Amino acid sequence: MxxxxxxxxxxxxxxxxxxxxxxxxxxxxxxxxxxxxxxxxxxxxxxxxxxxxxxxxxxxxxxxxxxxxxxxxxxxxxxxxxxxxxxxxxxxxxxxxxxxxxxxxxxxxxxxxxxxxxxxxxxxxxxxxxxxxxxxIPCAAVTAWTCIKAANIGSGDSVLLLGTGGVSILALQILKAMDANVIITSSSNEKLEQAKELGADHTINYNENPEWGSEAFSLSNGGVNLVIEIGGESTFPQTINALTIGGHISVIGALSGINVELNLMQMVFKNVHVHGITVGSREDHMELNNFLEQHEIHxxxxxxxxxxxxxxxxxxxxxxxxxxxxxxxxxxx
The missing domain is CATH 3.90.180.10 (Medium-chain alcohol dehydrogenases, catalytic domain)
Known part of the structure; x- marks a missing residue:
């Protein structure tokens, strides 16, 4: 073999x-x-x-x-x-x-x-x-699923996704099946158009708008309920700006660096919940499979x-x- x-x-x-x-x-x-x-x-x-x-x-x-x-x-x-x-x-x-x-x-x-x-x-x-x-499914989709579960996202909630890689696009598909509102970022307008075709409600080119966190806050009428955070050092401050009061950050990576300077009072006043996500358990995977089958997500x-x-x-x-x-x-x- x-x-x-x-x-x-x-x-x-x-x-x-x-x-x-x-x-x-x-x-x-x-x-x-x-x-x-x-x-x-x-x-x-x-x-x-x-x-x-x-x-x-x-x-x-x-x-x-x-x-x-x-x-x-x-x-x-x-x-x-x-x-x-x-x-x-x-x-x-x-x-x-x-x-x-x-x-x-x-x-x-x-x-x-x-x-x-x-x-x-x-x-x-x-x-x-x-x-x-x-x-x-085993890594990217299960990661997306556990990020969404950690924040108890449901119909009508708003979620910000960073980039258009595997986790973000699978999260987009899962969230739209839940009837959630999705904002997604990219440096590529072509990829943002593809995300729109999959159901993204709003798109932001982060190269054209460095204050994308504030834009996501406005687009969601008072802040998003969840950000699936992959960037780390270069994105975390904007991620916090995007959140509503009581919002969640599911951290799955730190592509731009692991050392982040935090404004702790901003986190306190926003009642921010931060979750470190390491994919999920076998039972999380089983639960996701059932959801995917129910909605026939490809x-x-x-x-x-x-x-x-x-x-x-x-x-x-x-x-x-x-x-x-x-x-x-x-x-x-």
Missing amino acids: KLIELHNFGDDGFQKTERGMPSPCIGEVVIKVHAASLNFRDFMIAKGLYNPNIELPLVPLSDGAGEVVSVGNDVTEFNVGDRVMSVFWQDWNENNSNRMVSTGSDAGGVLTEYAVLPKEAILPIPEYMTYQEAST PVIGKTVSIDKAINEIYGMSSGSHFGKIVIDISDD
């Missing part, structure tokens, strides 16, 4: 290789991977920016979908032929809350023709979804490439040029 491994951190650390067909041990399943998708975390892992103590070599990528081809002797929850997707945290579920082992980082990932995963690290794919669509795939081009796409994640998700097609049919 073909697979890609990370052997060294930096700009040239991946190696393509081939191995024999794996067999499952107790509690494991073997999946024929049909598709995988990329997250910014995959770029950070490759560069050594995420966790320089990760054990190498490593099969990367947390997000994949495929077909069960064999199961361990004790596995009764899944059968050969089942369509499944990976779960981000292998040890965060109703029976375990360690959150120490994530697929594609602390344990082997899915950038391979056949992946071995513990049974706790897979879930059934919603029936209406393709393998490619399902591969976009994740936006901006680009699909073959496994032979996966390495270039991982390193290219830093450009931020994509809209929605980048999918790696691993199927041989």
